[in-house]
Amino acid sequence: MMLEQDTGLSLAIAQIVQRLKGSSLHSQLERQARGSLHKPEIKLESLKEDIKEFLKTSGWEKRLQNAVYSELNVFPSPCHPAAPPEHMKEPLVYMRKAQGSWEKRILKSLNSMCTELSIPLARKRPIGEQKELLNKWNEMGTDEPDLSLFRPVYAPKDFLEVLMNLRNPNYENGDQPSFRNHLGLIQVPLKVKDIPELKDYFSELGLNTGQLGIDDSTQVPPELFENEHVRVGQTVLTEQDSAAAQQYVRQGCPTALRAELWALILNISNQPEDILYYEQLKSNVIQHDLLVDSLIYKDVKLTASNDDYYFVFEDYLYQVLLCFSRDTSVLEHFSYNSATPPKSYIRGKLGMEEYAVFYPPNGVIPFHGFSMYVAPLCFLYHEPSKLYQIFREMYVRFFFRLHSISSHPSGIVSLCLLFETLLQTHLPQLFYHLREIGAQPLRISFKWMVRAFSGYLATDQLLLLWDRILGYNSLEILAVLAAAVFAFRAVNLMEVTSLAAAEAVLADLSTLKVMPLLQIFLFATVT
Amino acid sequence: MAKNKNAGHKGSYGYQKLKEREPRACIRFKCALPNTILDILRRRPGWVEVKEEGEWDFYWCDVSWLRENFDHTYMDEHVRICHFRNHYELTRKNYIVKNLKRFRKQIEREAGKLEATKCDFFPKTFEMPSEYHLFVEEFRKNPGITWIMKPVARSQGRGIFLFRKLKDVIDWRKDGVRTDDQKDETQVENYVAQCYIENPYLIGGRKFDLRVYVLVMSYIPLKAWLYRDGFARFSNTRFTLSSIDDHYVHLTNVAVQKTAPDYDPEKGCKWMIQRFRQYLTAKHGAEVVETLFAEMDNIFIKSLQSVQKVIISDKHCFELYGYDILIDQDLKPEFDAGATLTAVETVTLSSDTRGGSSKTGPAGVWTFSFSADRDTRTNLKGKVQREQCISAVKSTQQLLRVSDVTRKQCPGLWIYAQHRSGGPNEQQQALFASSSASCVGDLTLVCTRGWE
Numbered sequence: 004m005m006l007e008q009d010t011g012l013s014l015a016i017a018q019i020v021q022r023l024k025g026s027s028l029h030s031q032l033e034r035q036a037r038g039s040l041h042k043p044e045i046k047l048e049s050l051k052e053d054i055k056e057f058l059k060t061s062g063w064e065k066r067l068q069n070a071v072y073s074e075l076n077v078f079p080s081p082c083h084p085a086a087p088p089e090h091m092k093e094p095l096v097y098m099r100k101a102q103g104s105w106e107k108r109i110l111k112s113l114n115s116m117c118t119e120l121s122i123p124l125a126r127k128r129p130i131g132e133q134k135e136l137l138n139k140w141n142e143m144g145t146d147e148p149d150l151s152l153f154r155p156v157y158a159p160k161d162f163l164e165v166l167m168n169l170r171n172p173n174y175e176n177g178d179q180p181s182f183r184n185h186l187g188l189i190q191v192p193l194k195v196k197d198i199p200e201l202k203d204y205f206s207e208l209g210l211n212t213g214q215l216g217i218d219d220s221t222q223v224p225p226e227l228f229e230n231e232h233v234r235v236g237q238t239v240l241t242e243q244d245s246a247a248a249q250q251y252v253r254q255g256c257p258t259a260l261r262a263e264l265w266a267l268i269l270n271i272s273n274q275p276e277d278i279l280y281y282e283q284l285k286s287n288v289i290q291h292d293l294l295v296d297s298l299i300y301k302d303v304k305l306t307a308s309n310d311d312y313y314f315v316f317e318d319y320l321y322q323v324l325l326c327f328s329r330d331t332s333v334l335e336h337f338s339y340n341s342a343t344p345p346k347s348y349i350r351g352k353l354g355m356e357e358y359a360v361f362y363p364p365n366g367v368i369p370f371h372g373f374s375m376y377v378a379p380l381c382f383l384y385h386e387p388s389k390l391y392q393i394f395r396e397m398y399v400r401f402f403f404r405l406h407s408i409s410s411h412p413s414g415i416v417s418l419c420l421l422f423e424t425l426l427q428t429h430l431p432q433l434f435y436h437l438r439e440i441g442a443q444p445l446r447i448s449f450k451w452m453v454r455a456f457s458g459y460l461a462t463d464q465l466l467l468l469w470d471r472i473l474g475y476n477s478l479e480i481l482a483v484l485a486a487a488v489f490a491f492r493a494v495n496l497m498e499v500t501s502l503a504a505a506e507a508v509l510a511d512l513s514t515l516k517v518m519p520l521l522q523i524f525l526f527a528t529v530t
Numbered sequence: 531m532a533k534n535k536n537a538g539h540k541g542s543y544g545y546q547k548l549k550e551r552e553p554r555a556c557i558r559f560k561c562a563l564p565n566t567i568l569d570i571l572r573r574r575p576g577w578v579e580v581k582e583e584g585e586w587d588f589y590w591c592d593v594s595w596l597r598e599n600f601d602h603t604y605m606d607e608h609v610r611i612c613h614f615r616n617h618y619e620l621t622r623k624n625y626i627v628k629n630l631k632r633f634r635k636q637i638e639r640e641a642g643k644l645e646a647t648k649c650d651f652f653p654k655t656f657e658m659p660s661e662y663h664l665f666v667e668e669f670r671k672n673p674g675i676t677w678i679m680k681p682v683a684r685s686q687g688r689g690i691f692l693f694r695k696l697k698d699v700i701d702w703r704k705d706g707v708r709t710d711d712q713k714d715e716t717q718v719e720n721y722v723a724q725c726y727i728e729n730p731y732l733i734g735g736r737k738f739d740l741r742v743y744v745l746v747m748s749y750i751p752l753k754a755w756l757y758r759d760g761f762a763r764f765s766n767t768r769f770t771l772s773s774i775d776d777h778y779v780h781l782t783n784v785a786v787q788k789t790a791p792d793y794d795p796e797k798g799c800k801w802m803i804q805r806f807r808q809y810l811t812a813k814h815g816a817e818v819v820e821t822l823f824a825e826m827d828n829i830f831i832k833s834l835q836s837v838q839k840v841i842i843s844d845k846h847c848f849e850l851y852g853y854d855i856l857i858d859q860d861l862k863p864e865f866d867a868g869a870t871l872t873a874v875e876t877v878t879l880s881s882d883t884r885g886g887s888s889k890t891g892p893a894g895v896w897t898f899s900f901s902a903d904r905d906t907r908t909n910l911k912g913k914v915q916r917e918q919c920i921s922a923v924k925s926t927q928q929l930l931r932v933s934d935v936t937r938k939q940c941p942g943l944w945i946y947a948q949h950r951s952g953g954p955n956e957q958q959q960a961l962f963a964s965s966s967a968s969c970v971g972d973l974t975l976v977c978t979r980g981w982e
Contacts, residue, residue, distance in 0.1 A: 141735060142768040258808055259815040312805055315734035315764060381734075383812050463808050 019074045027276055028070050035063055062243065069245035073270040076249075076476050077400055079339055093341035093409045097171055098416075102341045102408040105165050109368055110345050112156050117294060120152055124294045124347055124362055133289050140285070144308070144317035150301045155371035159453045162370075162406060163188070163446070166416055169408070186438060187423035188445045193410055195421040198429070201483060202525055205475065207253040208518075210526050215255025216467040216518030229257075236260045245270060253474035255467055255518070262383040268473050269396040273389045281388035284326035287364075291329075295363045299324045303374045312462055316381035320374050323391050327398075333365035336399035341409035342366075367403075372450075375457040376402050379465050401478055405453050413478040418452050419445055421482040426489055429528065433493050442505040448485040451512075455481060459512045468517050484517060487524035491515070559588040562595060593617070605846045614749070614849055615842040621851070623680060623722045626833070627655040633836030649836075651829045652865045653725040665723050669696060676726040692726060699723075727864060731857040733809070735768040739866060740803065740855040744830050750843045754834055756827070762801045810861075818861060826855055826863045833865065 023029055036054050039045055045053040058064045079091060093099050117124060128136070139146065167188045174192050196204060208214065213228035223229070232254065239247050240263050248267045256264050266272070288296075303320045307313045313320075327333070337344055344366025346359045377394050384390035404414045411417065426444055427434045437444050451459050455478070456468060471480050488509065489496065495508045556578045561568040567590055571577055580586050590612045600615055619625045630652055638646035656665035658679070669677070678692050679699070693699060730737045742760035747753040801809075810819045830853060854866035 145768065257816075258811045262812060312801060314799075315736060315801070318735055318768075382809055385813060462805065 019071055022074055065243055069270050072245045091339050095410045098408055098410050101169055109156055122294055126292050128292050136289050142318055143321040153297050153301050156368055158371040159450045163449045186427055188443050189420045189423055193417050193420055195417055195424055208521055214518050233257045249474055252470045256470050271392045271396060277392055278388045281391050284329050287329040288325045293363055295328050296325055298369050302369055306372055307374045307378045310458055313378040319381050320377050322387050323377050323394055326391055328363040328365055330365045340403050340407055342407040372454050375454050379457055382462055418482040422448055422485050425486040430490055436497055440500055442502040444489060447506055447509055451485055452481045461513050464517045484521060487520040490524055491520055557588055558586045560586040561590040562592040609846050611846050614847045617849055619837045619840045624657045624720055629836045649832050655722050655724045658721040658723055676728055678724050678726040679721050681721050727856055727858050729859040731859055736764045738762045738764045742853045744851045747848050749838050749841045752834060752838055760803045762806045764799045822861050829865050
């Protein structure tokens with residue numbers, strides 16, 4: 004037992020060291036260590052200890068700590084030294100297969116659009132066009148290209164259909180399909196938490212702990228919670244401790260500190276080389292035009308530009324998303340994402356591996372609503388390169404799980420199952436009623452979860468929700484909130500008699516306050 | 531976000547003022563303007579609309595009525611009317627500037643220079659043509675800055691232009707009466723020339739201004755209420771100083787934005803002030819934002835104080851002002867000449883839908899506008915009744931198509947009215963405009979509450 008833990012730990016350490024080697028942090032640490040040799044306190048006899056001490060006092064050890072913490076958060080722990088790489092992506096075979104066939108469908112759709120419109124997947128821009136784009140870089144929203152022939156590659160509801168048809172071929176529980184075990188849309192046996200486990204997991208959201216989103220309302224005197232919480236937040240920022248920040252934001256971020264706290268948790272520091280990297284991506288955008296660019300344009304115009312609050316940030320969205328498509332460093336996340344980036348071949352060299360490239364370069368094909376992942380971040384970050392990095396990190400940590408098929412507890416399949424189970428267990432009458440009138444609850448809540456509620460909640464509420472996603476490093480809270488919303492509107496929902504009417508009751512979430520809803524659902528409902 | 535602006539204050543207030551002698555179960559109101567305000571009044575429980583010549587307890591009148599009738603009308607003690615007799619002291623651009631300048635001098639005399647700087651929230655303004663020479667002097671002192679010329683009595687961005695060279699002003703003066711002036715009016719129209727803020731605070735590359743509502747219940751003593759949720763109105767295009775002829779960039783009145791070629795009526799171009807405040811806090815921190823809002827409060831207070839002694843006080847009068855505030859790069863607010871609510875650009879009753887491009891909305895979501903040109907109103911009164919209803923269209927597509935065609939045929943200001951009714955898939959839109967060719971300048975328009 005001890006032996007296994009040890010090997011597991013040393014394996015993890017080895018992998019983290021491997022990943023951090025060659026990173027810019029590594030070279031900076033080396034440079035700092037070398038530079039410190041001139042200092043008087045570094046003595047030859049105790050060289051190693053002195054340098055370690057120096058790194059500690061100058062804050063570099065903390066940075067290393069933050070980097071390690073970040074790696075631990077992002078990469079799953081290695082299961083077994085002999086496990087093949089696919090297992091890190093997704094351990095269950097049937098899930099991998101389902102993801103594979105879904106990807107094939109998406110690619111087919113993309114290719115057929117390409118052929119229909121006879122637009123190349125990628126082309127080099129002529130110099131005149133490059134100049135024009137460069138001039139217009141900060142106001143791409145003023146462009147009105149003809150996008151009427153483009154359609155989004157898929158919409159969330161198409162994805163839901165695929166998830167509904169997921170079946171585990173090894174699972175045969177012998178039961179006849181009856182209303183007792185086939186109530187919901189998701190029919191795979193994944194382990195999801197129940198309310199006692201959720202109460203434990205989300206213990207900081209309990210009734211006796213102060214929260215931003217509840218205890219900072221105008222009726223509550225700030226001395227009771229808010230002032231102290233802000234003070235602690237400022238201390239965390241001064242200490243520059245990622246782990247502490249992650250713990251802190253579970254109770255919510257003060258508006259003024261949120262941008263820095265999130266950057267600390269995501270370990271984004273906007274170094275000169277990061278800015279340079281962003282500029283490089285920008286020049287890639289200028290030089291080459293990709294078909295996915297038009298999909299991005301269309302998505303922004305259809306969703307974010309029409310939103311009451313995000314329309315202002317239209318230009319930033321293009322600047323982030325166009326660069327994102329060309330960022331090959333995003334390919335790294337496919338080692339733990341069940342998805343695989345689509346491959347494309349240089350014209351005329353179909354099937355020849357030497358001429359294969361990933362398309363788009365970052366391997367992520369945008370779908371309808373994709374730009375809404377970026378829009379709320381525009382409230383916090385105004386420098387394009389920093390905004391870009393924050394978004395990229397949020398994507399490779401969280402958002403990718405919302406549109407790929409996997410068994411991960413934060414994956415969309417688990418979230419859907421968690422939502423349905425919570426509703427069935429705690430509001431069985433409501434669930435049954437909705438099912439009877441043809442309004443399966445998941446059909447309504449799916450789009451909320453896929454978008455992490457962006458565009459559905461008011462921005463300040465959304466940011467409070469995303470505070471908790473970062474704080475718990477998990478997306479499960481999305482399913483809990485979805486169930487809490489249904490619980491909140493249960494009385495009205497019991498009276499409706501059609502899917503359309505149910506949708507109308509749940510059409511407008513902009514007035515909801517997320518933290519009270521979550522607290523009541525988790526901690527104040529009689530189970 | 532579903533707050534009705536006026537109801538909260540006037541409701542409780544009106545109820546208290548019934549006479550003892552004649553206990554009446556309702557409040558009789560009259561409203562001259564067919565817009566949001568009329569709707570809200572109609573919906574108040576216990577408030578009853580009176581017809582043409584009936585007696586009323588509450589009158590939301592227009593200024594021409596006030597001008598003609600106020601002095602001859604007897605009003606019982608409990609009666610309320612929505613304007614002060616000489617409200618123009620605060621609402622006409624030249625008068626407010628005059629009052630503010632005078633007030634500033636007074637403060638300087640009484641409390642010293644430092645205190646007087648608290649009144650420096652309005653840009654250097656000169657009345658034209660009376661202060662033309664003073665203006666030229668100031669102009670010469672600061673070569674190269676941009677100035678804005680605004681007609682005193684018009685609203686919604688009409689007649690405004692920007693200039694940098696004195697030559698432009700001289701040419702304009704020579705042109706004499708401009709084409710949009712009243713043919714009937716013999717007096718020369720007054721303008722003010724103001725310093726134009728060249729470094730406005732931008733959000734998403736766009737210029738915006740803030741509209742804040744202040745309700746004044748009385749001037750002596752001064753009692754005013756500040757509505758917590760105004761809005762920030764965005765320009766639809768990105769800000770640049772290189773195109774000062776481009777109205778659409780610089781003028782943020784929703785009315786002007788609506789005529790911009792790429793205006794999308796679905797877009798709205800507005801943020802509620804709470805949201806704007808959160809954005810600024812996230813960007814600059816809470817203290818800076820507190821200072822900004824405190825300075826804005828200072829603007830409201832000082833401007834009201836400056837006209838306190840001038841306004842003819844009358845216990846029957848109250849007034850709702852809409853202040854326009856501009857913010858510069860350093861987060862300093864500047865006052866942009868308030869206007870009363872008889873010339874409202876857009877009043878949104880409640881929030882629009884969330885969730886992307888969904889066209890369904892909660893019951894009773896409204897967005898509509900109304901415009902009234904005060905000076906031409908008397909002349910247009912007869913024509914207003916004979917409004918030509920161009921068409922009633924049932925979808926956005928048609929709406930846009932119709933507007934293109936008719937826009938060419940019928941010049942003037944176009945307003946879009948939209949009503950989303952209760953059901954999730956119903957949406958009705960109507961496009962109205964009046965197109966009497968004999969009306970000069972911009973036209974009146976009606977807002978509709980949907981289909982009767």
